[in-house]
Amino acid sequence: MTTTIVRVAAPATTANLGPAFDAAGLALDWWDTIEVRTGEPDLGDTTMQIAGAEAELLPTGPGNLIRRAMTALANHIGEPLPPAHLTVVKGFPLGRGFGSSAAAVVLGLLAARALLRPELPDAAVLELATELEGHPDNVAPCLVGGATLCWLEAGQVHMAELPLGDELSAVALVAARPLSTETARKLLPPQVPFELAAATAGRAALLAPALAGADELLLPATEDVLHQPSRLALDEEGAAALEALRADGHAAFLSGAGPSLLVLCREDQVDAVQSAAERAVAGADGWLVRPVELARSGALASVHSS
Numbered sequence: 001m002t003t004t005i006v007r008v009a010a011p012a013t014t015a016n017l018g019p020a021f022d023a024a025g026l027a028l029d030w031w032d033t034i035e036v037r038t039g040e041p042d043l044g045d046t047t048m049q050i051a052g053a054e055a056e057l058l059p060t061g062p063g064n065l066i067r068r069a070m071t072a073l074a075n076h077i078g079e080p081l082p083p084a085h086l087t088v089v090k091g092f093p094l095g096r097g098f099g100s101s102a103a104a105v106v107l108g109l110l111a112a113r114a115l116l117r118p119e120l121p122d123a124a125v126l127e128l129a130t131e132l133e134g135h136p137d138n139v140a141p142c143l144v145g146g147a148t149l150c151w152l153e154a155g156q157v158h159m160a161e162l163p164l165g166d167e168l169s170a171v172a173l174v175a176a177r178p179l180s181t182e183t184a185r186k187l188l189p190p191q192v193p194f195e196l197a198a199a200t201a202g203r204a205a206l207l208a209p210a211l212a213g214a215d216e217l218l219l220p221a222t223e224d225v226l227h228q229p230s231r232l233a234l235d236e237e238g239a240a241a242l243e244a245l246r247a248d249g250h251a252a253f254l255s256g257a258g259p260s261l262l263v264l265c266r267e268d269q270v271d272a273v274q275s276a277a278e279r280a281v282a283g284a285d286g287w288l289v290r291p292v293e294l295a296r297s298g299a300l301a302s303v304h305s306s
Helices: 065-077 100-116 122-133 139-144 181-186 194-204 207-212 215-221 228-232 236-247 267-280
Strands: 004-015 024-038 047-052 084-090 147-153 156-162 168-174 251-254 261-266 288-292 300-305
Touching (some): 004 100, 024 139, 065 100, 065 122, 100 300, 122 156, 139 156, 168 267, 194 215, 207 215, 215 261, 228 236, 236 251, 236 261, 236 267, 267 288
Parallel strands (some): 047 084
Antiparallel strands (some): 004 300, 024 084, 024 147, 147 156, 168 261, 168 288
Protein backbone atom coordinates (compact mmCIF):
# COMPACT_ATOMS: atom_id res chain seq x y z
CA MET A 1 0.00 0.00 0.00
CA THR A 2 1.36 3.43 -0.98
CA THR A 3 1.72 5.94 1.82
CA THR A 4 1.24 9.56 0.79
CA ILE A 5 2.41 12.43 2.98
CA VAL A 6 1.25 15.98 2.26
CA ARG A 7 2.82 18.87 4.15
CA VAL A 8 1.51 22.43 4.03
CA ALA A 9 2.66 25.61 5.78
CA ALA A 10 0.50 28.75 5.92
CA PRO A 11 1.58 32.16 7.23
CA ALA A 12 -0.12 34.46 9.70
CA THR A 13 -1.58 37.60 8.16
CA THR A 14 -2.63 41.08 9.17
CA ALA A 15 -5.60 42.71 7.44
CA ASN A 16 -6.88 46.24 6.79
CA LEU A 17 -3.44 47.86 7.45
CA GLY A 18 -5.38 50.69 9.02
CA PRO A 19 -7.71 52.30 6.48
CA ALA A 20 -8.07 49.61 3.77
CA PHE A 21 -10.98 47.89 5.52
CA ASP A 22 -11.70 44.36 4.18
CA ALA A 23 -9.42 45.09 1.21
CA ALA A 24 -5.71 44.99 2.13
CA GLY A 25 -3.67 42.27 3.77
CA LEU A 26 -0.07 41.39 4.51
CA ALA A 27 1.56 38.01 5.19
CA LEU A 28 3.78 37.58 8.26
CA ASP A 29 6.69 35.20 8.79
CA TRP A 30 4.83 33.25 11.48
CA TRP A 31 3.48 29.88 10.41
CA ASP A 32 0.96 27.12 11.05
CA THR A 33 1.68 23.70 9.52
CA ILE A 34 -0.14 20.47 8.75
CA GLU A 35 1.01 16.98 7.80
CA VAL A 36 -1.54 14.68 6.17
CA ARG A 37 -0.71 10.95 6.00
CA THR A 38 -2.82 8.55 3.93
CA GLY A 39 -2.48 4.94 2.84
CA GLU A 40 -1.24 3.55 6.16
CA PRO A 41 -2.70 0.10 6.97
CA ASP A 42 -3.98 0.98 10.45
CA LEU A 43 -6.02 3.97 9.25
CA GLY A 44 -9.78 3.58 9.46
CA ASP A 45 -11.48 6.93 9.96
CA THR A 46 -9.71 10.26 9.69
CA THR A 47 -7.95 11.31 12.91
CA MET A 48 -6.46 14.62 13.94
CA GLN A 49 -3.85 15.81 16.42
CA ILE A 50 -3.10 19.48 17.18
CA ALA A 51 -0.09 20.84 19.03
CA GLY A 52 1.39 24.28 19.61
CA ALA A 53 -0.09 27.66 20.52
CA GLU A 54 -3.47 27.21 22.29
CA ALA A 55 -3.98 23.83 20.60
CA GLU A 56 -6.25 22.71 23.41
CA LEU A 57 -8.87 25.27 22.32
CA LEU A 58 -9.39 23.70 18.91
CA PRO A 59 -11.73 20.81 18.03
CA THR A 60 -10.29 17.80 16.22
CA GLY A 61 -13.52 16.38 14.81
CA PRO A 62 -15.23 17.02 11.45
CA GLY A 63 -16.17 20.54 12.61
CA ASN A 64 -12.52 21.61 12.70
CA LEU A 65 -12.03 24.41 10.15
CA ILE A 66 -9.11 22.67 8.43
CA ARG A 67 -11.17 19.52 7.99
CA ARG A 68 -14.15 21.56 6.78
CA ALA A 69 -11.93 23.23 4.16
CA MET A 70 -10.61 19.87 2.98
CA THR A 71 -14.16 18.56 2.66
CA ALA A 72 -15.27 21.72 0.81
CA LEU A 73 -12.59 21.27 -1.84
CA ALA A 74 -13.35 17.56 -2.19
CA ASN A 75 -17.05 18.33 -2.63
CA HIS A 76 -16.23 21.09 -5.12
CA ILE A 77 -14.40 18.68 -7.42
CA GLY A 78 -16.63 15.69 -6.68
CA GLU A 79 -13.91 13.46 -5.26
CA PRO A 80 -13.92 11.70 -1.88
CA LEU A 81 -11.17 12.24 0.66
CA PRO A 82 -9.33 9.10 1.78
CA PRO A 83 -8.97 8.36 5.49
CA ALA A 84 -5.98 10.26 6.83
CA HIS A 85 -4.10 11.21 9.95
CA LEU A 86 -3.74 14.99 10.29
CA THR A 87 -1.03 16.52 12.45
CA VAL A 88 -1.31 20.28 12.93
CA VAL A 89 1.21 22.53 14.67
CA LYS A 90 -0.06 26.00 15.62
CA GLY A 91 2.69 28.57 15.42
CA PHE A 92 0.70 31.69 16.31
CA PRO A 93 -2.21 32.35 18.70
CA LEU A 94 -5.93 32.20 18.02
CA GLY A 95 -8.32 35.14 17.85
CA ARG A 96 -5.71 37.85 18.17
CA GLY A 97 -6.03 39.45 14.72
CA PHE A 98 -3.37 37.46 12.87
CA GLY A 99 -5.53 35.42 10.52
CA SER A 100 -5.66 32.09 12.35
CA SER A 101 -8.92 31.10 10.65
CA ALA A 102 -7.59 32.14 7.24
CA ALA A 103 -4.51 29.99 7.79
CA ALA A 104 -6.72 27.04 8.77
CA VAL A 105 -8.78 27.43 5.60
CA VAL A 106 -5.68 27.65 3.43
CA LEU A 107 -4.04 24.65 5.12
CA GLY A 108 -7.13 22.56 4.46
CA LEU A 109 -7.65 23.65 0.86
CA LEU A 110 -4.03 23.22 -0.19
CA ALA A 111 -3.72 19.90 1.62
CA ALA A 112 -6.82 18.55 -0.16
CA ARG A 113 -5.64 19.89 -3.53
CA ALA A 114 -2.21 18.30 -3.09
CA LEU A 115 -3.80 15.03 -2.00
CA LEU A 116 -6.47 14.78 -4.69
CA ARG A 117 -4.50 16.56 -7.44
CA PRO A 118 -7.41 18.11 -9.36
CA GLU A 119 -7.00 20.61 -12.18
CA LEU A 120 -7.98 23.47 -9.88
CA PRO A 121 -6.45 26.90 -10.57
CA ASP A 122 -5.34 29.28 -7.84
CA ALA A 123 -8.25 31.62 -8.60
CA ALA A 124 -10.71 28.84 -7.73
CA VAL A 125 -8.86 28.19 -4.47
CA LEU A 126 -9.14 31.89 -3.61
CA GLU A 127 -12.89 31.75 -4.30
CA LEU A 128 -13.33 28.71 -2.05
CA ALA A 129 -11.18 30.26 0.67
CA THR A 130 -13.25 33.46 0.56
CA GLU A 131 -16.51 31.50 0.83
CA LEU A 132 -15.24 29.68 3.90
CA GLU A 133 -13.60 32.69 5.55
CA GLY A 134 -16.26 35.25 4.65
CA HIS A 135 -13.94 37.84 3.10
CA PRO A 136 -10.64 37.70 1.17
CA ASP A 137 -8.39 40.20 2.97
CA ASN A 138 -6.58 37.52 5.05
CA VAL A 139 -6.79 34.49 2.76
CA ALA A 140 -5.27 36.30 -0.24
CA PRO A 141 -1.92 37.21 1.39
CA CYS A 142 -1.92 33.83 3.14
CA LEU A 143 -2.08 32.13 -0.27
CA VAL A 144 0.43 34.25 -2.18
CA GLY A 145 2.52 36.04 0.46
CA GLY A 146 3.52 39.68 0.55
CA ALA A 147 0.89 42.41 0.39
CA THR A 148 -2.39 42.14 -1.49
CA LEU A 149 -5.48 44.15 -2.39
CA CYS A 150 -8.81 42.38 -2.95
CA TRP A 151 -12.15 43.45 -4.35
CA LEU A 152 -15.40 41.93 -5.58
CA GLU A 153 -16.59 42.51 -9.13
CA ALA A 154 -19.63 40.83 -10.70
CA GLY A 155 -19.68 38.39 -7.82
CA GLN A 156 -16.05 37.33 -8.38
CA VAL A 157 -13.12 37.83 -6.01
CA HIS A 158 -10.16 39.63 -7.54
CA MET A 159 -6.69 40.06 -6.09
CA ALA A 160 -3.69 42.23 -6.89
CA GLU A 161 -0.25 41.85 -5.35
CA LEU A 162 1.49 45.01 -4.15
CA PRO A 163 5.25 45.60 -4.27
CA LEU A 164 7.03 45.49 -0.90
CA GLY A 165 10.13 47.46 -0.04
CA ASP A 166 13.17 45.30 0.73
CA GLU A 167 13.70 46.93 4.12
CA LEU A 168 10.11 46.76 5.37
CA SER A 169 9.57 44.83 8.60
CA ALA A 170 7.14 44.80 11.53
CA VAL A 171 6.66 44.55 15.28
CA ALA A 172 3.60 42.78 16.71
CA LEU A 173 1.87 43.68 19.98
CA VAL A 174 -0.02 40.48 20.79
CA ALA A 175 -3.03 41.08 23.01
CA ALA A 176 -3.46 39.04 26.17
CA ARG A 177 -7.00 37.92 25.34
CA PRO A 178 -8.69 36.83 22.10
CA LEU A 179 -11.53 38.56 20.31
CA SER A 180 -13.58 36.86 17.62
CA THR A 181 -14.04 38.57 14.27
CA GLU A 182 -17.81 38.19 14.66
CA THR A 183 -17.76 40.05 17.97
CA ALA A 184 -15.48 42.75 16.56
CA ARG A 185 -17.80 43.33 13.60
CA LYS A 186 -20.75 43.84 15.91
CA LEU A 187 -18.92 46.88 17.31
CA LEU A 188 -18.95 48.64 13.94
CA PRO A 189 -21.49 51.41 13.24
CA PRO A 190 -24.09 50.76 10.51
CA GLN A 191 -23.07 53.96 8.71
CA VAL A 192 -20.35 56.62 8.89
CA PRO A 193 -20.26 60.32 7.98
CA PHE A 194 -19.13 61.24 4.49
CA GLU A 195 -16.05 63.07 5.75
CA LEU A 196 -14.79 59.93 7.52
CA ALA A 197 -15.26 57.88 4.37
CA ALA A 198 -13.42 60.48 2.31
CA ALA A 199 -10.54 60.65 4.79
CA THR A 200 -10.31 56.86 4.77
CA ALA A 201 -10.12 56.71 0.97
CA GLY A 202 -7.33 59.27 0.97
CA ARG A 203 -5.26 57.39 3.53
CA ALA A 204 -5.83 54.00 1.86
CA ALA A 205 -4.55 55.45 -1.43
CA LEU A 206 -1.17 56.02 0.27
CA LEU A 207 -0.68 52.38 1.21
CA ALA A 208 0.75 51.15 -2.11
CA PRO A 209 3.68 53.63 -2.26
CA ALA A 210 4.24 53.34 1.49
CA LEU A 211 4.58 49.56 1.32
CA ALA A 212 6.77 49.80 -1.77
CA GLY A 213 9.42 51.81 0.07
CA ALA A 214 8.19 55.37 0.62
CA ASP A 215 8.86 55.11 4.36
CA GLU A 216 7.80 58.69 5.04
CA LEU A 217 4.25 57.68 4.04
CA LEU A 218 3.89 54.73 6.45
CA LEU A 219 2.47 56.83 9.28
CA PRO A 220 -0.26 58.67 7.31
CA ALA A 221 -0.99 55.58 5.16
CA THR A 222 -1.90 53.51 8.24
CA GLU A 223 -4.13 56.12 9.88
CA ASP A 224 -7.74 54.97 10.26
CA VAL A 225 -10.87 56.77 11.40
CA LEU A 226 -13.38 54.31 9.94
CA HIS A 227 -13.36 51.11 12.01
CA GLN A 228 -10.61 51.28 14.63
CA PRO A 229 -12.23 53.84 16.94
CA SER A 230 -15.36 51.68 17.30
CA ARG A 231 -13.39 48.49 17.82
CA LEU A 232 -11.09 50.08 20.40
CA ALA A 233 -13.84 51.87 22.31
CA LEU A 234 -14.06 49.02 24.83
CA ASP A 235 -10.34 48.21 24.81
CA GLU A 236 -8.59 50.84 26.88
CA GLU A 237 -5.22 49.08 26.81
CA GLY A 238 -5.14 48.68 23.05
CA ALA A 239 -6.45 52.18 22.42
CA ALA A 240 -3.84 53.73 24.73
CA ALA A 241 -1.02 51.72 23.15
CA LEU A 242 -2.09 52.67 19.63
CA GLU A 243 -2.35 56.35 20.53
CA ALA A 244 1.05 56.36 22.24
CA LEU A 245 2.81 54.65 19.35
CA ARG A 246 1.33 56.87 16.67
CA ALA A 247 1.99 60.01 18.73
CA ASP A 248 5.62 58.87 18.80
CA GLY A 249 5.68 58.65 14.99
CA HIS A 250 5.29 54.87 14.60
CA ALA A 251 3.00 53.36 11.93
CA ALA A 252 0.82 51.33 14.29
CA PHE A 253 -2.65 49.95 13.51
CA LEU A 254 -5.14 47.39 14.71
CA SER A 255 -4.17 44.01 13.27
CA GLY A 256 -7.25 42.79 11.44
CA ALA A 257 -10.21 42.80 13.79
CA GLY A 258 -7.81 43.05 16.73
CA PRO A 259 -7.34 43.15 19.59
CA SER A 260 -3.60 42.98 18.74
CA LEU A 261 -1.64 45.77 17.08
CA LEU A 262 1.03 45.78 14.40
CA VAL A 263 3.66 48.40 13.61
CA LEU A 264 5.31 48.66 10.20
CA CYS A 265 8.87 49.99 10.10
CA ARG A 266 12.23 49.66 8.42
CA GLU A 267 14.42 46.74 9.49
CA ASP A 268 16.95 49.13 11.03
CA GLN A 269 14.18 50.60 13.22
CA VAL A 270 12.89 47.32 14.67
CA ASP A 271 14.80 47.57 17.96
CA ALA A 272 13.61 51.14 18.57
CA VAL A 273 10.01 50.26 17.67
CA GLN A 274 10.11 47.18 19.91
CA SER A 275 11.27 49.33 22.83
CA ALA A 276 8.52 51.87 22.13
CA ALA A 277 5.93 49.09 21.93
CA GLU A 278 7.08 47.59 25.23
CA ARG A 279 6.70 50.99 26.86
CA ALA A 280 3.24 51.41 25.32
CA VAL A 281 1.94 48.18 26.92
CA ALA A 282 4.04 48.33 30.08
CA GLY A 283 0.95 48.74 32.27
CA ALA A 284 -1.15 46.19 30.38
CA ASP A 285 -1.19 42.68 31.78
CA GLY A 286 -0.34 39.80 29.46
CA TRP A 287 0.55 41.64 26.26
CA LEU A 288 3.52 40.26 24.30
CA VAL A 289 5.75 42.33 22.01
CA ARG A 290 7.74 40.54 19.30
CA PRO A 291 9.43 41.49 16.03
CA VAL A 292 8.03 39.66 13.01
CA GLU A 293 9.39 39.64 9.50
CA LEU A 294 7.09 39.84 6.51
CA ALA A 295 6.42 36.61 4.62
CA ARG A 296 7.28 37.37 1.03
CA SER A 297 6.05 33.99 -0.16
CA GLY A 298 2.71 32.42 0.65
CA ALA A 299 1.47 29.01 1.71
CA LEU A 300 3.58 26.09 0.54
CA ALA A 301 2.51 22.49 -0.13
CA SER A 302 4.61 19.42 -0.83
CA VAL A 303 3.74 15.74 -1.55
CA HIS A 304 5.83 12.65 -0.81
CA SER A 305 4.91 9.04 -1.60
CA SER A 306 6.56 5.82 -0.49
